[in-house]
Amino acid sequence: MPITPTRPLTAHKALLFDVYGTLIDWHTGLYTALSPLLSLSHTPWERADALAAFLSVEADVCARSPASQYTDILGEAYVEFGRRIGAIPDGANSHIRAARTFAASVRTWAPWPDSARALARLRPHFTLAALSNIDDASLAFTSAVLGSPFDVTMTAEAIGSYKPAPANFEYALARLGERGIGREDALVVSYLMRTDHVPAAAAGFPPGVWVDREGKGSVEGPYGWRVNDLDELVELVEKELTETQ
Structure with a gap:
């Protein structure tokens, strides 16, 4: 109260x-930018659940790398989240461009x-x-x-x-x-x-x-x-x- x-x-x-x-x-912008990655997961995601899961990963990355720029945080969180939900295979490099695009999405929010x-x-x-x-x-x-x-x-x-x-x-x-x-x-x-x-x-x-x-x-x-x-x-x-x- x-x-x-x-x-x-x-x-x-x-x-x-x-x-x-x-x-x-922020949430609409973030979810819109995250949607292509979510579509690669084998599990259907509700918006609220997807945002909560991603933001938990982002918070972990912020805590690990407090001096990193936020766009770098976003890119790293994108990859870590993608691997957790099975949308990015371990060791794959095809995600690099997508991670950069996602990080740059801040300016579209x-x-x-x-x-x-x-x-x-x-x-x-x-x-x-x-x-x-x-x-x-x-x-x-x-x-x-x-x-x-x-x-x-x-x-x-x-x-x-x-x-x-x-x-x-x-x-x-x-x-x-x-x-x-x-x-x-x-x-x-x-x-x-x-x-x-x-x-x-x-x-x-x-x-x-x-x-x-x-x-x-x-x-x-x-x-x-x-x-x-x-x-x-x-x-x-x-x-x-x-x-x-």
Whole structure:
């Protein structure tokens, strides 16, 4: 269940966004790119099961190779997952081009329909920052697709580790601190508990905004606000601003 916030949304100075998942429809993009490999498996896969199985492999690869670029992580996870499901024979080299294509699919993953317009409406009221488990080039490409909304961008490539590592959130605090923004003034905005809200709370961030992209309704976690999408977040912000005028 959420934690009751001690301050209004608009009393904070910065919003710290997860990107792939919260702003980008990561699961659809990932599943679409993974589908050709799944078709080679002898076992039929439901979307949710396939994503859960692949993301478990990806998490293992991230833990083994925290300094690797995310596109390299994706390629390695593709091969490991393919071998686990029997779609890539051990020792086969025919998968190399497919793995590269899969890794490059990040740039085809589409934003949620509300993302760009909501970011544009939030930007006059907050410093907007991105903290993403991605490489610099991919985030720069995605940021441009979203309308270049971010004042600060931070990637796993620059940090040398992947969320939920504490180092990623300490790095974010240091970057925001350069702008005079303390940890009490920054809200995490993400649909992910394990990799964002939980480690952010451990780093001293106030309860943030959970974007319930999957329509779960309620989950346990250290968040202060629940919204279905970013349009709803904009409505909350603008309502507060109107009430304080």
